[in-house]
Amino acid sequence: MQTEFKQYIKMVGRGQRAGEMLNKEQAFDAMQQMLEDKVSPEQLGAFLMLMRVREETAEELAGFVEACRTTVQSEFTELNIDLDLGCYAGKRRHLPWFLLAVMAFAQSGRRVFIHGTAEPESQRLYIKEALQFFGIEPATNKQSAEQQLNQFGFCYVELADLNKPLDKLIQLRALFGLRSAANTLARMLNPSKAKHSLHGVHHRNFDIRHVDAAQMCNDTSVVCFRGEGGEVEFNPERDATLHYFKQGNKGELKMPALLESWQIKPRALDLVQLQQVWLNQVDNNYAEQAVIGTLAIFLLTTDAVATVDEAIQQAKNIWQHRSATWPLG
Template sequence: MNPAPLTLVTPEEHPFAQFVRILGKGKRGARDLTREEARQAMGLLLDGTVEDTQLGAFLMLLRHKEENAEELAGFTEAVRERLPKRDIAVDLDWPSYAGKKRHLPWYLLAAKCLAGQGLRILMHGGGAHTAGRLYSEQLLERLGIPLCRDWDEAARALDARGIAFAPLVDWMPRLQWMIDLRNTLGLRSPIHSLARILNPLGARCCLQSIFHPGYQEQHREASRLLGDTALVIKGEGGEIEINPDASSHLYGTAGGQSWDEEWPPLSPQRHVKPERLDPARLQAFWHGEVEDDYGRLAVQATMALALRGLGTPRDEALALATQYWESRDRSL
């Protein structure tokens, strides 16, 4: 009796495989994703329909290639399509994902001070993903910045205090999960930079700090493609904070037009880096109990940066920042 003929069935290709292939087809065959391909790929990632092996391959191929503005715009569109439509007025979108290790996070005092002057600031971050750094989330309660676990809480905090911090894990948990793969993959993935461009509530201006050279222009262009007003810098430690000891290049976009500006150092000589980061010093400095020349310059320059993003010329922004700091409510 002859055995039954063997029937071979070719398995269907996974829908996400095409995007891994586009990025990984070798030096001559690989190419960038189009904006639409990037939107589709990120949509599949966010919807959880991708195998873990595909996710790791995709993120690392993208990291090796380096994401461009079209890809960033497409990824952002996929995220925004999956966010609830909320009518919450925000002046400044302030992402905080890097953490600080050389200097205290003076930017938190800058944001707090601006909120006290009537600006509405949404901060968001991705948790303490790298050891040895001080993250915004660890200091919110100490500095009186509301931690909000949903958009209704954020809206109430913005109305009452002018500032709210919304953890990424609450409003886009799949992205947080990808960020948390940092210690599994051994490298930060492009999600770390993507999170800075998301502007989930459509703020009037999106501030962004991108540490690695060359990425600032890509982020500005991505924001321009998305129709956002944005201001991108290489902030101190990767956070939105001006280093007063160094010159700062501002990459701006508004109304579909890009602009550049160079800010010189505010200090004639470099300050000595603190031996350790003591968060209690932030509170003491806010209350006027201690002096810190570096901290004062960093806070005021960072406030001026935010005002510049909203359209105020540099010199006027610096003068306003000084005025705002001197008139802050020290009891808060």
């Protein structure tokens, strides 16, 4: 039996001292009502923005994401995916170099499922635009996703085709001017039920919250780290801590910086440079180290290696031996 939604608003909105945290079951019920359009627009906005100000606990995130998983299009769970990547931040300081890491990783025999969306009024470069630049349109169903997997080793699906109710929550930024927990939940969704899921986040402590929620959801293999711009991309200028929950165990790994000094950021994001770096037509040390570091994290996430040093060495080998032809057109 569902609780009247206004009770959840009262619980989280009473202030710092009187406000309450939702347990997992309450969070599940609240999110289920939102996804099923059983709350008024006023209630929806009030609840999401109150949670935005207070921030969600790991238990609340676990309940929310389990509710979101009940509205995923089930056909995508039949694809047999090795690595799930939720790409929802968009890039504004650097190009999405993680796309080259995905390509090289896929060429080495892995199957990668990428999902994302574009936020309204955002000035960021999203993965959809990068793929479209090279002639790849989003897959819209299991069949087109399988075709992309067979051709490239990876596929990209828009959140609206995976989970329309959750995408509608993200698109509310056009009204709020702020992001909500929906962005976090989309990263955690793993809509293809891949063997391993990697999350990139921007804010401190959300990486820990992600793996705590993964434990409560009984996920088998989740890694989360603070990626460049909040994406699943290693910033080679600084160390990164990889928080993980795998086979019932939580822990962390340290990825060392791969550059000794800070690099000058580009004035503009020119997608042609992605192709030029892949083909070794330009010398871009930042891009190369970002790709290698990201590849190393992919390997650590999928348990392909035992140590960080081994991951970095194998990542260098995968990058150096990638196919010489550009696979995207």
